[in-house]
Amino acid sequence: MIWMLISLVRTGIALLMWLAASNAVIGGYTKEEIISYYVVIMFAEWFLMWNPFHPIAEEIRSGYILTMLIKPLNYAKAWFAKEAGFKVTAMGILAIATVFVFSILKILNLWVILIPGWDWLLVIPAIFAGVIISFFTTMSMVILAFWFTEVEYVNFLFWTIFIFLGGLWMPVSFLPGWAKTINMFLPFRYELSFPVEILFHKVGGAELWISLLSAGFWSVALWTLYKFLWKKGVKAYSAFGQ
Amino acid sequence: MKRLLRLFLSTLNYAVKREFEFKFNLLFFLIFNIVWILTSLAGISLVFKEAGTIAGWTRPQAMLLVLVYYITGSVIKALVIPGANQLAELVRTGGFDFYLLKPVDAQLLVSLTKMYPNQLARILIVAFALPWYLGKMGLAVSFGSWMLFLILIILAVTAFYNLYFIIASLSFWLQNIFNLNDLFAEILDVGKRTTDIFTGVAGGAILFVIPVGLIATIPAKVLMGTAGWEILPLLLLSNLILFVISRKFFRFAIRFYSSASS
Numbered sequence: 001m002i003w004m005l006i007s008l009v010r011t012g013i014a015l016l017m018w019l020a021a022s023n024a025v026i027g028g029y030t031k032e033e034i035i036s037y038y039v040v041i042m043f044a045e046w047f048l049m050w051n052p053f054h055p056i057a058e059e060i061r062s063g064y065i066l067t068m069l070i071k072p073l074n075y076a077k078a079w080f081a082k083e084a085g086f087k088v089t090a091m092g093i094l095a096i097a098t099v100f101v102f103s104i105l106k107i108l109n110l111w112v113i114l115i116p117g118w119d120w121l122l123v124i125p126a127i128f129a130g131v132i133i134s135f136f137t138t139m140s141m142v143i144l145a146f147w148f149t150e151v152e153y154v155n156f157l158f159w160t161i162f163i164f165l166g167g168l169w170m171p172v173s174f175l176p177g178w179a180k181t182i183n184m185f186l187p188f189r190y191e192l193s194f195p196v197e198i199l200f201h202k203v204g205g206a207e208l209w210i211s212l213l214s215a216g217f218w219s220v221a222l223w224t225l226y227k228f229l230w231k232k233g234v235k236a237y238s239a240f241g242q
Numbered sequence: 243m244k245r246l247l248r249l250f251l252s253t254l255n256y257a258v259k260r261e262f263e264f265k266f267n268l269l270f271f272l273i274f275n276i277v278w279i280l281t282s283l284a285g286i287s288l289v290f291k292e293a294g295t296i297a298g299w300t301r302p303q304a305m306l307l308v309l310v311y312y313i314t315g316s317v318i319k320a321l322v323i324p325g326a327n328q329l330a331e332l333v334r335t336g337g338f339d340f341y342l343l344k345p346v347d348a349q350l351l352v353s354l355t356k357m358y359p360n361q362l363a364r365i366l367i368v369a370f371a372l373p374w375y376l377g378k379m380g381l382a383v384s385f386g387s388w389m390l391f392l393i394l395i396i397l398a399v400t401a402f403y404n405l406y407f408i409i410a411s412l413s414f415w416l417q418n419i420f421n422l423n424d425l426f427a428e429i430l431d432v433g434k435r436t437t438d439i440f441t442g443v444a445g446g447a448i449l450f451v452i453p454v455g456l457i458a459t460i461p462a463k464v465l466m467g468t469a470g471w472e473i474l475p476l477l478l479l480s481n482l483i484l485f486v487i488s489r490k491f492f493r494f495a496i497r498f499y500s501s502a503s504s
Contacts, residue, residue: 006428013432016439022294153270160274160281174288 014038027174036112048130051138060145063239126195129215134191136222146233167193187218297438311434311458312368320361325353326406330413336501398456404488411495433457450480
């Protein structure tokens with residue numbers, strides 16, 4: 001519930017900021033579009049960010065994970081299912097939040113501008129890739145706790161980069177040209193920004209297909225990386241008091 | 243008062259020593275914080291490059307705002323949030339019993355005995371950067387303005403202390419206030435932007451009720467010479483009201499404490 005409140009505060013502030021901006025076109029987005037972008041990115045964050053970092057880090061640190069290791073189940077699958085369950089449960093609260101956000105926007109005489117197009121079909125694979133990349137990035141980072149006592153800094157470093165390159169703070173179109181090109185080949189953009197960019201028709205032509213390929217590549221690469229780290233980590237792991 | 247000061251200094255001494263026990267941890271914290279501050283400044287720079295001005299604030303002014311935010315925000319994170327979080331945890335586990343038994347006011351004891359001194363390292367970094375940046379902006383800040391700047395930061399810290407303790411006192415009724423830390427961080431984070439984006443009633447509330455404007459906007463304006471002493475009486479009054487409410491609410495809430503451990 002609190003994380004939803006946090007997202008609402010963050011989005012509300014972003015809306016007020018952009019309403020107070022002097023330029024009419026901002027990073028290729030009109031004022032109306034940029035406001036719509038922040039509303040959509042808030043909902044996208046709720047759906048696409050699958051990152052159970054803290055509970056897993058605690059399970060490994062405390063040794064509780066041993067009770068999971070002796071069970072005949074796949075640890076990643078178990079957490080994926082838990083996260084999926086959480087997202088489904090959150091739908092109820094999300095419905096309330098949606099009504100709230102749209103009521104506020106109506107009072108402010110603002111509308112979320114989304115114009116359907118054929119490229120919207122590609123949102124489905126983009127969302128699928130976003131969830132996979134988000135989940136396995138988190139899993140790959142958190143299982144470093146098999147070797148290190150403190151892994152919070154890895155998460156901190158990830159978020160420092162992600163809010164910039166993932167489109168959470170601002171659309172990735174705000175980045176300078178060279179950074180945008182590099183970002184196309186990094187995983188951050190595909191966790192959150194990419195499906196939203198497709199919804200707003202801000203990515204097209206060759207860039208769209210290259211981005212889709214890149215998203216596919218990172219989905220497989222991070223899943224493989226997780227499997228490799230897991231195999232090594234379980235062997236290296238020792239817990240006290242168990 | 244003397245006894246409380248001694249208690250505070252002893253706790254600070256202990257917390258600093260504990261921090262230095264884990265030197266690599268501290269080193270990583272410092273490195274990541276420098277990266278974080280630079281990232282924030284780069285983000286502001288990119289946003290303002292596209293937006294022009296926001297609520298009349300230019301890019302250099304917004305960057306000054308971020309530097310001021312890191313001073314006030316770090317003091318709050320070092321001294322206020324740990325105590326408020328600790329209260330929620332103590333009430334949940336029943337550890338609050340031991341605080342009630344001591345011959346010191348329980349609220350003060352909870353507030354004084356938990357702090358994160360590593361945040362103070364961030365203040366040191368920014369304290370060096372701030373005068374340099376002001377010089378770069380061509381601003382000459384008078385002694386009086388520096389004094390007012392300090393007073394405003396103290397007022398921001400006390401206001402947030404009172405506000406957070408009101409929220410943390412809810413733990414006497416609620417079983418577990420999950421993610422409280424994240425919510426605190428988010429409220430603080432609002433102060434990183436200019437609160438001039440709020441107008442009318444919201445503009446007043448953001449200064450006097452939930453005083454996010456005190457974190458950076460007003461102190462930054464003082465350094466830029468666009469705000470002065472005239473704002474102080476009202477801020478003192480709102481701070482006093484917030485203190486009375488927080489204190490009374492804590493005293494009221496404590497009546498509902500039923501120990502979990504006995």
